[in-house]
Amino acid sequence: MIVAADGKTAYYASDRSDSRGGLDLYTFELRDDIRPARTLWVKGRVYDRSTRKGLPSSVVLTDLNTRQIISNLQTDETGNYLITLPKGKDYAFNVKRKGYLFFSDNYSLSREQGDTAFNVDIPLQPIEANAAIVLKNIFFETNKYELKPQSEAELNNVVQLLKDNPTLRIQINGHTDNSGKTADNQLLSENRAKAVTTYLVSKGIAAARLAFKGFGDTVPVADNSTPEGRAQNRRTELKVISR
Structure with missing residues (x-):
């Protein structure tokens, strides 16, 4: 089962007795008491500021209020990344790679609406x-x-x-x-x-x-x-x- 970014719409595939030819797709709304937080997401590419070559890097998302790391992921080999941001929190967003200054940004989502994507290409500076x-x-x-x-x-x-x-x-x-x-x-x-x-x-x-x-x-x-x-x-x- 997959829940959409709005936090309320669920999708699933099933081969019930009335299915014809394979799996059928179904959708329904989740009950209020089991809905997850709505999410936004950030995607883009990390690259060397001088050469513009993609850089495999670490992308770290931290809850600013609790100082707890929410997510720590690696980009792919060409520097592409996609990270989700649960609505209702304020985040520090950092990108790191050995030999480079880290990238710093923040997202204040305490009042931001969901279903939004940020496209952020990140040039890292060599130290x-x-x-x-x-x-x-x-x-x-x-x-x-x-x-x-x-x-x-x-x-x-x-x-x-x-x-x-x-x-x-x-x-x-x-x-x-x-x-x-x-x-x-x-x-x-x-x-x-x-x-x-x-x-x-x-x-x-x-x-x-x-x-x-x-x-x-x-x-x-x-x-x-x-x-x-x-x-x-x-x-x-x-x-x-x-x-």
Whole structure:
């Protein structure tokens, strides 16, 4: 029996006494008390950013609130993947491969409708000087620099990256949107970047391998005139100093 992504429609094949020529297909609606969560899904291809060659990689889905891994799967040999997202949770989505910076994204599905597919092709960056990624699952309260618990999964990915590459040196860069005073934004971005490095040191990473810098609102990547643009500008980046 197969249950559709809407969580209520079931299909099955059967060769009952009234079947003609083989299996017949049947469908029915599941009772409310046994329906699974509605699901969405993400599919795409992982590839090398420079060569565009497909990369077999690990795709990890983590529940941001519980920090529990929901799914850990491998792409096929050409980098293609398909992963389901049960509705009603918020997820960290990471793609990893040895020798590359991991890919970071998140999906907030607490209120998202089902029966939706995301197509996400993922270029991985080789670990080399000046390579950088945005850590999309680092979270702070507004105008504060204390790390929220939901940041733990992403932070631990950075810890593992540094442990797997023991000579790697990185810089954590903090950025804000242009709300508020420029001086306040500068200080906030520095404190947020410092909070990340402090966490990494607490997990056994040598401080000499880490640097941090705040840029305030001086390096926007989107238009600050919209809420979506401001959200993109409030970000934490990891930049490779040397490998």
